[in-house]
Structures are given as structure tokens and as C-alpha cells.
Amino acid sequence: MKPTSSKSSPATDVIKDASMVKQKEMMAAHYERLSNAKDNDDKVASTFVPGNLNELLMCFDLVNNLPEVNAIQSGLRRVSGSYVMEAEKSGHSEDVCTYVKSDLGMMAKGNIGPNGRELPSPDVLMLSYTGCFTFMKWFELLREQYKCETIFLQTPYLADGKITSNMIQYMVKQFKEDVIPKLEKVSGVKFDIDRLREYLKKSAKAEDDLVYILQSGKSKPSPIDAYFGGIYYIGPIFGAFRGTDDAIDYYRFLREEVDQRLAAGLGPVTPDGPMGEEKYRLVVEGPPNYTNFRQFWKMFYDEGAVVVASSYTKVGGTYDFGFRHDPDRPLETLAEYCLGVYTNRSLPMRIDMLVNYMNEYEADGLLINSIKSCNSFSAGQLLMMREVEKRTGKPAAFVETDLVDPRYFSAANVKNRLESYFQMVDQKRTGPGRGVAA
Amino acid sequence: MKTPSTAEIVARCQSLYEDLNFTAAREWKDAEPGRKVIGYMPVYVPREIIHAAGMLPLGILGGGDQLEVIHGDAYYQSYICRIPRSTIELGISGKLDFVDGMLFPSICDVIRNLSGMWKMLFPDVYAKYFDVPQTYEDEVGGAFYTNEMTEFRHDLEELSGRKITDAALNNSIDLYNRNRQIVRRLYAFRAEKPWQAPASEVYLVIRAGLVLPVEEHSELLTQYIAAAESEERPIRDNSRVILTGLFCEQPPLNLIKSLELSGCYVVDDDLMLVTRWLLDDVPIEGDPLHNLSQAFLHQSECTAAKYQPDLDEKGQFLVRAVRRTGAEGVIFASPSFCDPALLDRPMLQHVLDDAGIPYIAFKYAENSGQMQPLREQAGTFADSIKLWSAA
Numbered sequence: 001m002k003p004t005s006s007k008s009s010p011a012t013d014v015i016k017d018a019s020m021v022k023q024k025e026m027m028a029a030h031y032e033r034l035s036n037a038k039d040n041d042d043k044v045a046s047t048f049v050p051g052n053l054n055e056l057l058m059c060f061d062l063v064n065n066l067p068e069v070n071a072i073q074s075g076l077r078r079v080s081g082s083y084v085m086e087a088e089k090s091g092h093s094e095d096v097c098t099y100v101k102s103d104l105g106m107m108a109k110g111n112i113g114p115n116g117r118e119l120p121s122p123d124v125l126m127l128s129y130t131g132c133f134t135f136m137k138w139f140e141l142l143r144e145q146y147k148c149e150t151i152f153l154q155t156p157y158l159a160d161g162k163i164t165s166n167m168i169q170y171m172v173k174q175f176k177e178d179v180i181p182k183l184e185k186v187s188g189v190k191f192d193i194d195r196l197r198e199y200l201k202k203s204a205k206a207e208d209d210l211v212y213i214l215q216s217g218k219s220k221p222s223p224i225d226a227y228f229g230g231i232y233y234i235g236p237i238f239g240a241f242r243g244t245d246d247a248i249d250y251y252r253f254l255r256e257e258v259d260q261r262l263a264a265g266l267g268p269v270t271p272d273g274p275m276g277e278e279k280y281r282l283v284v285e286g287p288p289n290y291t292n293f294r295q296f297w298k299m300f301y302d303e304g305a306v307v308v309a310s311s312y313t314k315v316g317g318t319y320d321f322g323f324r325h326d327p328d329r330p331l332e333t334l335a336e337y338c339l340g341v342y343t344n345r346s347l348p349m350r351i352d353m354l355v356n357y358m359n360e361y362e363a364d365g366l367l368i369n370s371i372k373s374c375n376s377f378s379a380g381q382l383l384m385m386r387e388v389e390k391r392t393g394k395p396a397a398f399v400e401t402d403l404v405d406p407r408y409f410s411a412a413n414v415k416n417r418l419e420s421y422f423q424m425v426d427q428k429r430t431g432p433g434r435g436v437a438a
Numbered sequence: 439m440k441t442p443s444t445a446e447i448v449a450r451c452q453s454l455y456e457d458l459n460f461t462a463a464r465e466w467k468d469a470e471p472g473r474k475v476i477g478y479m480p481v482y483v484p485r486e487i488i489h490a491a492g493m494l495p496l497g498i499l500g501g502g503d504q505l506e507v508i509h510g511d512a513y514y515q516s517y518i519c520r521i522p523r524s525t526i527e528l529g530i531s532g533k534l535d536f537v538d539g540m541l542f543p544s545i546c547d548v549i550r551n552l553s554g555m556w557k558m559l560f561p562d563v564y565a566k567y568f569d570v571p572q573t574y575e576d577e578v579g580g581a582f583y584t585n586e587m588t589e590f591r592h593d594l595e596e597l598s599g600r601k602i603t604d605a606a607l608n609n610s611i612d613l614y615n616r617n618r619q620i621v622r623r624l625y626a627f628r629a630e631k632p633w634q635a636p637a638s639e640v641y642l643v644i645r646a647g648l649v650l651p652v653e654e655h656s657e658l659l660t661q662y663i664a665a666a667e668s669e670e671r672p673i674r675d676n677s678r679v680i681l682t683g684l685f686c687e688q689p690p691l692n693l694i695k696s697l698e699l700s701g702c703y704v705v706d707d708d709l710m711l712v713t714r715w716l717l718d719d720v721p722i723e724g725d726p727l728h729n730l731s732q733a734f735l736h737q738s739e740c741t742a743a744k745y746q747p748d749l750d751e752k753g754q755f756l757v758r759a760v761r762r763t764g765a766e767g768v769i770f771a772s773p774s775f776c777d778p779a780l781l782d783r784p785m786l787q788h789v790l791d792d793a794g795i796p797y798i799a800f801k802y803a804e805n806s807g808q809m810q811p812l813r814e815q816a817g818t819f820a821d822s823i824k825l826w827s828a829a
């Protein structure tokens with residue numbers, strides 16, 4: 001499984017892992033399925049990545065559309081900027097989450113998906129309210145436009161760091177009394193709990209491989225980049241593929257690829273080819289920037305920095321501390337899944353997780369990419385940074401960008417920050433008075 | 439006993455408002471050994487439970503425009519609203535050192551995350567993220583909420599070392615019912631005769647209720663209404679507006695005054711919703727937590743921090759408020775970087791468009807200083823709605 005070159009960008013060849021090519025094909029097929037939904041009489045559910053109930057939606061033959069992923073795609077294709085402006089023109093504040101504005105702007109401009117075809121209007125908005133208050137407003141805004149059935153599922157926040165029976169009961173009741181009956185009504189399909197169990201069984205299988213892959217970052221050198229590369233790795237399982245055979249195949253394939261690199265002592269594959277010597281091992285907190293994704297990544301690999309673990313790869317589910325979807329407790333397991341996603345974890349839990357990554361993955365430092373328009377992630381990150389520094393004795397740094405608003409990506413600033421940060425890591429390694437590595 | 443004048447009452451409330459050391463609450467606590475104070479942030483907590491535990495619920499609304507924020511800025515990026523940083527400042531600078539517990543209601547991600555920060559910064563103080571239901575069926579959201587309140591009741595029992603009886607809870611509900619009745623009466627009075635009860639005064643007397651014991655506040659409100667009814671004040675040719683979007687970080691008092699000076703009578707607002715969150719009396723018989731839960735589900739205010747399950751109902755509270763108070767327009771004023779308020783705003787504006795109700799919108803911060811642009815904007819709005827209504 002050698003890296004392949006794909007012509008996705010007309011100007012330059014981008015080197016991709018074979019798994020990335022496969023992942024891209026899966027996503028493309030999914031977008032085609034969405035675009036063809038009306039012709040094929042498929043019903044569509046829009047929902048969120050955190051608290052994404054793909055297995056449940058599949059029980060009703062619903063096709064899963066994720067506005068967050070659409071916003072990411074718009075960011076990567078560099079059209080999100082114009083969408084954000086479009087939304088602001090129509091009265092949305094410059095201060096609010098740019099995912100929402102990218103989505104609304106895209107809708108205003110014809111709702112054209114990454115495949116160049118119109119995305120279908122949803123038949124149901126599955127408002128899985130997990131870890132971010134903006135979700136609630138976002139889908140209220142979509143409901144205003146689509147006027148379709150909107151199902152609210154509240155996931156209580158893990159403020160005290162634990163899942164209580166009150167939380168599980170509340171969620172299971174919502175499933176039974178509200179979510180499932182409404183999904184039956186919208187889809188016309190009767191709920192079959194055994195079908196759900198089958199999907200959950202498949203989820204757990206893929207999740208095992210995902211965890212193996214993410215934890216390969218503990219090796220030296222790390223065969224993966226768990227942030228920039230990680231974005232690709234989580235795509236299928238955080239999106240419309242969890243619970244499918246496709247996801248099982250993809251993660252097995254990816255695992256083999258990672259195993260080959262491990263055996264050969266190789267680092268990750270970057271868009272410019274195999275990564276050179278691993279000089280810095282980082283843990284990253286916060287979402288990436290998508291409008292300048294490659295440029296941002298390059299600032300890391302050019303310096304020999306590889307991300308060995310990240311919190312962002314846990315937004316659509318935290319699996320590395322043992323949770324797996326459990327077919328024997330189908331509704332409870334869906335509740336536990338939603339409760340455990342990264343943004344639904346309290347700040348102290350988030351800090352514990354980062355400290356754990358710093359230690360277990362033997363990282364040199366923590367980098368926080370603070371997203372200007374995302375309160376859910378960003379409020380509190382400065383305290384997180386200090387606390388992780390204090391507990392690990394390793395240096396931390398802070399950069400500020402945005403997810404999909406190109407106005408807030410200042411390449412020069414970010415690059416400067418990163419360069420001085422790498423110097424700091426060097427200093428810390430060599431100890432005071434022993435000079436700075438060149 | 440001579441009834442105090444509005445000026446005297448307002449002066450007292452103003453000094454309570456300006457006192458960032460919370461002297462009144464400290465004195466209340468010191469008056470008897472064993473008394474405890476529980477702080478809470480916007481937008482709503484069931485203060486009845488705190489009261490029934492023999493404790494003082496203390497509303498914490500940030501630092502306003504008088505507090506110099508020195509430490510707080512080190513905790514927050516520039517693109518996050520002001521209230522969490524000034525609240526941290528209050529904590530770090532010792533101004534809340536007498537507070538025995540802090541509640542962080544479920545209102546947005548910023549306050550939610552602040553609950554975790556508080557636990558880390560002040561590990562010896564009881565801190566609770568106070569979750570509320572966003573689904574409104576009795577057996578689902580209702581049961582969840584009753585359990586949350588039961589847990590809170592137990593926490594306070596542990597903190598105080600004594601049981602909170604149902605009788606005590608029902609008694610507290612009764613006292614808060616009365617307080618809400620008087621607040622509603624004041625709002626109705628102002629809507630009828632806004633020149634007799636200026637918005638800046640109403641703001642201060644309502645806000646006093648966040649630091650005073652409820653019994654005392656009810657008394658103060660009653661006195662204010664009596665005084666405001668009896669004093670003759672000049673009627674101006676102002677436009678009647680509703681102020682909305684300010685349920686969390688507070689605007690500077692100057693902002694409210696500026697609106698009045700620019701020609702607006704504020705006839706309704708969503709400031710400090712905790713004082714009138716529950717729209718009707720809560721029954722004082724039976725299971726008190728169940729009753730509080732029912733009131734929350736079926737009889738509580740609409741605000742951006744709450745999910746509106748019914749599309750047709752979205753924003754209608756505002757249209758109804760306009761009709762009820764005879765307002766001629768709506769002013770959306772919201773804290774900068776406030777996702778709930780700012781994301782909700784366009785939807786509310788669409789509803790107003792459909793109802794033919796004019797509006798303007800601007801943002802503020804609790805420490806905004808420059809009022810001139812706002813006065814001009816509000817002045818132009820006040821003039822134009824007068825022209826529209828005359829046409």
C-alpha cells in the first residue's frame with residue numbers, strides 16, 4: 001500500500017496514503033447517495049458529528065447528512081469564506097460560529113455539495129444536542145427554513161466527570177418516547193431493535209481498529225499524524241459509515257497500512273510525501289483550520305513535528321478509554337456514546353485526557369489551536385494550557401485561527417508562533433544553559 | 439412610618455448595585471452563625487431550594503463597568519464575552535470569598551466551561567453546573583429535572599448539615615411566588631405608565647433582588663411601586679420599546695439611561711429573568727420539587743438559552759409582549775460574542791418582520807463606555823417609529 005498521487009488539486013500533486021484515497025472514495029460515494037436521495041426515494045436526516053446516531057438512523061433507512069462535514073468540505077474547497085459573508089449579509093452576526101454561517105450561506109447559494117450537485121433538503125432534523133449549545137440554535141435556524149420534523153435529543157453535560165443513572169434514564173426515555181416514534185413516523189419504517197444490535201456490533205468492530213490506529217501514535221516514530229492525518233481517519237466513523245461493513249473494511253485496511261509503516265519504522269505520509277525525521281512529538285487540542293489546511297499542516301511537517309495524539313479526533317466519540325458500542329444494551333450504549341464525546345466532557349476531564357496523552361504518547365509538548373468562533377472548545381483553553389504545563393512540565397503553546405473563516409487565518413502569525421514554540425521545546429529538552437538546537 | 443421616596447429607594451439600590459464587595463450579603467451572613475451564601479449566574483436557578491436551606495441565593499452578574507479586570511483576561515481570549523472573565527476576577531480578587539457555593543446554570547458553553555474552571559480555581563468551594571431540561575414532557579424532561587433538583591437539595595443539606603423539609607420548601611415557594619407577583623405588578627405598572635417608573639430605576643430595584651433576601655426585596659418593591667404611583671412625573675413624547683437579548687451579561691446602567699435619554703420608554707425587557715422566569719404561581723401544596731419542575735416545563739419564560747420545540751411558537755413571546763405592552767418597536771441588545779443571543783436574533787427578527795413590528799439591533803459589553811453612537815441609533819429609531827405609527 002504505497003502512497004499514491006491523486007490529482008485532486010489541479011495545481012499540485014498531493015501525495016495520499018492508499019487509505020486516504022479509499023476514504024475519499026467513500027465520502028464521494030456518500031455525497032452521490034445524498035444527491036440522488038430524492039430520485040431514489042431515500043429520506044434524509046441532518047444531524048451532528050458529536051452524538052451522531054448513525055446506527056439508529058440506518059434502522060429507518062435514513063441517509064445521514066452532516067452540516068458540519070459540509071462546512072468542513074466548503075472550508076477545504078475554499079468556498080466557506082463566501083458562504084460566511086453571505087450569511088453575515090443576511091443578518092447573522094460576525095461573532096457567531098462560522099460553521100453555522102458557512103452552512104446557511106451554502107444554503108442561500110443553492111446548497112451545492114462538494115460533488116458540485118445540489119444537496120437534498122432534509123426530511124428530518126435530528127438535533128442531537130451534545131456538547132455544544134450552538135447546535136440548538138443552528139437547527140432552529142435550519143428548521144425555520146426547511147420546516148421539517150425536528151427531533152431534539154438532550155445529552156446532559158458531564159459536569160462532575162461521571163455518567164449517572166439519571167442521565168442514562170433521561171436519554172433512554174427520550175429515545176423511546178420521542179426520538180424513535182418520530183423517526184418511525186418520518187421514515188414509515190418500523191423500529192427493529194435487532195437491526196440496531198447488528199449495526200452496533202459492526203460499529204464496535206471498526207472502533208477496535210480505530211483505537212489501534214490512533215494508539216499507534218505511541219510508537220517512535222509515530223506512523224500516523226493524529227491531527228492532520230487523523231481528520232481523514234475519523235471521517236468514516238464520525239460520519240455516515242459507523243455501523244456499516246464499509247467502515248469495518250476501511251479501518252481494517254487502514255490498520256494494515258499503519259502496521260506496515262510500523263514494521264518499517266516509517267512516519268506518516270504528508271501531502272508532500274513521506275514525513276522526514278520525527279523531531280517533535282506534539283499533542284494538539286482544538287479543531288484544525290480548514291481553509292488553509294495544507295498550509296497549516298506543512299508548518300508542522302516542514303519542522304519535523306508530528307502530532308501523536310489529539311482531542312479533536314474524539315469529538316465524534318471517545319473510544320480510547322474503553323467505550324465500545326454494546327449491542328446487548330442498544331439504547332443505553334447510544335446514550336453512553338453521546339455522553340462521552342469530547343466536547344461533552346467537563347473541563348477537568350478534558351485536562352486529564354490531555355495530560356494522559358502527553359504522558360502515554362511521550363509528547364514533547366501541547367499545542368492549542370483556539371478557534372475564534374467556537375465557544376464550546378475555546379472558553380477555558382487558556383486555563384487548560386497552564387494546567388497541562390503545570391502537570392507535565394512540558395511546554396505548551398497557543399495559536400488562534402478559525403475553522404472555516406479564512407479571515408482569521410494569519411499564516412505569518414501562526415508560523416511565527418510555531419517556530420518559537422519549537423525553539424522552546426528544544427530549549428526544554430537541552431535544559432537551560434545548554435544552548436538551543438539548530 | 440414614612441414611605442420612602444423613589445429617589446431614596448433607588449439610591450439604596452444603586453449602592454447595592456455598585457458594591458462589588460457584596461457588603462449586604464456579607465452582613466446577612468455574619469448576622470447569625472452558620473449562615474451560608476450560594477452564588478448563581480444567569481439565567482435561572484430555583485432559588486426556593488437555597489432559601490429553604492436557610493441560605494441566601496446571591497446573583498452574580500459579572501463586574502459591570504466599574505471593575506478593573508486584571509487577572510480575568512489571562513483566562514479568556516479576546517473573542518469571548520466579558521462576563522466569565524469579570525466573574526473570575528471577582529473570585530480571584532477575593533470579592534466572593536464569603537460565598538459558600540456557586541451555581542452555573544445551563545445557558546451556554548461559556549458558563550458551562552466556567553463551571554469546570556471554577557472547580558479547579560476554587561477547589562474548596564462547592565460548585566455545581568446546574569443542568570435543566572430542554573425537553574418538556576413530564577415523564578422525560580420533568581423527571582430528569584426533578585432528579586437534578588433532588589440532587590441539589592441533598593448537596594445543600596450536606597453543606598448546611600440540616601434537612602430541607604417539604605414544608606420549608608413550600609414556604610419558600612410561597613415567598614418567591616409573592617416576589618414574582620410584585621415584580622409582575624411593577625412590570626405592568628411600567629408598561630402602563632413608563633414615565634412614572636423609568637427603566638433605569640426598574641432595573642436597579644429588580645437587581646437589588648439578586649443580593650437581598652427575598653422577603654426584604656418584596657418589601658422594597660412594594661415601597662417602590664407605592665412611591666412611583668404617588669409621585670407625579672412629566673410625560674415625554676417617547677416611543678415605547680421592548681428591550682431584548684440581555685438575559686446574561688448585563689449592559690452598563692448608562693446604556694439603559696442612554697436609551698431613555700434618546701427618546702425610548704422601555705416597557706418590557708428580558709433583564710435578570712431569574713426574577714420572573716416562572717410565569718405563574720407555583721402551587722404550595724404537594725411535592726415542591728415536582729411543582730417547581732412542572733412550572734419550569736410548562737410556565738416559564740422564553741429565551742435564547744431554551745429550546746423552542748414548536749416552530750410556530752418561535753419568537754411569538756416577543757410579538758405577544760409587544761401587543762400586551764403596546765410597544766411600538768423592539769431593540770435587540772446583546773453582549774458581543776454571545777452565541778445564544780446572536781444566533782437567536784435573526785429568527786426573532788423574522789417573526790417581527792412577519793408581524794410588521796420595527797426593530798433595531800446592536801451589541802454591547804458590560805464595560806462599554808462610548809454611548810454616543812448608541813444614543814444616536816436609538817434616537818433615530820425612536821423618531822422613526824413615531825413617524826410610522828403616525829402615518
Ligand code: SF4
Pocket residue numbers: 097098099100131132133134135343373374375376377403
Ligand atoms: S462545537 Fe464549535 S464549531 Fe462546532 S457547532 Fe459548536 S460552536 Fe460551532
Ligand code: SF4
Pocket residue numbers: 519520521522545546547548549686687773775776777778779
Ligand atoms: S453573555 Fe452569552 S455567551 Fe457570554 S456567558 Fe452569557 S450567554 Fe454565554
